Amino acid sequence: MTLDRLAASPQADRERAERILAAARELLTAWGYKRVTVDEIARRARIGKGTVYLHWKTKQALFAELLRRDLHKALGDVAADVGQDPSAALPGRLVREVFLRQAGDPVIRAVHAGDSEILGALAVSPNGVPVIQELGFHALLARLVEVWRAHGLVAVTAPAADQIYTIDAVLTGFITGGIAVPGEGLRPDHRADLLSHTIKAALETSAEPDEASLRAAARDVLAALIAARDALVA
Amino acid sequence: MTLDRLAASPQADRERAERILAAARELLTAWGYKRVTVDEIARRARIGKGTVYLHWKTKQALFAELLRRDLHKALGDVAADVGQDPSAALPGRLVREVFLRQAGDPVIRAVHAGDSEILGALAVSPNGVPVIQELGFHALLARLVEVWRAHGLVAVTAPAADQIYTIDAVLTGFITGGIAVPGEGLRPDHRADLLSHTIKAALETSAEPDEASLRAAARDVLAALIAARDALVA
């Protein structure tokens, strides 16, 4: 998404873009989209303001790439987990990983929570569609459910649409946190365990999956994650 | 919570208070707390503005009673269900009922969702505590989990605090709805079914409860609901 235009050297050019993105990320989590000025980003990256516009056409485009970068990394990390251990492809386990990524990254959390305070103009795309949809999260979730069903990891007696909705609602509930329970007495990884257990109980088949089908499912889940990750670059 | 003060007749006085509350409820759901003026309420109730202040000391006090009234009725309704059918006391069933009440009542929904757009100054009490906590929702939930555990309807292997948190998060997730899934393609009662199934799977013991303990649990659940309801009046 960087503008095509020659620089001193492709090497230096890329490194400069990284410096700009790093400055933008810092400011975004600290101040939120609206309060961050391009001037301030340039100052932190120790370049002129005009130089920012040699890399991105608009402020929005810059932050959109920032979002894609973070999400790209998160999806890659989750995919790596699945590659390491096939059982990480199970619904409960996978949702657990997603939860922990957002707990550890303010930007990703903002996306999942639809936090317009931080996301500002990025919260909804020009078409009025929430970024998280724009970013293909729903398509990925639908694909994952499809894979899980195909490999018998979740019950096929219930409609896939219901399972998608359930996962989305439960994940959102754990991310935003409940209303009634005061304070955050629970550690993120413990909350992740509760979420994992809930998803597992609500969706996974009671029978333990055999090694072979789990391994096959993991391969498809991995492919879906990588496909979703790579789709971000397009 | 009405001010103690003599009126033409206790009968007429009470009826007038009801007219005021009805007008306030209409306006609250249509415009939200902040945009509703006491003047407009009085106009709709066809009385002078000063008369409103013969019933409540402040605008906040008026709406606080409105909230309590709606919640009082909802808790009574749920209690009635449990009285009718003991199996309505099961976690999944009970949460289902709560979900349907909030789906059907804009004021209750606003309370559960923490909708400060509608609740305005009511969203948080003067102490900065969310209304829903102030209204004892957490205490009720804790008590219900305690009862369910005592009667073997939910597993006692997991800590009660975890179960309370889980119910709260899941319920909140279903009320606010997920982020990724576009549109509301699902009917409220169908969403209620999915919620019910999720809670049941995540918390209830696998063994079907015997008639006797279910009946005993229902009695305690009923008592807890009534106690929570009556606590609103204090």
Place this chain on the structure above:
DNA sequence: TGGATGACCAAATTTCGAAATTGGTCATCC
């Protein structure tokens, strides 16, 4: 000579005092 820059501009946002509105009171009136 072309990549980097910051002065510059139109548009959006913030400021802040004036004007209007509103929660709450109370002298007045049936």
Place this chain on the structure above:
DNA sequence: GGATGACCAATTTCGAAATTTGGTCATCCA
């Protein structure tokens, strides 16, 4: 003596002036 609406202080809204900011481009070196 219960009900009322004119009235008041305090808050909110309005709006125009002042400031800020996203984005451009003539200028400047390396």
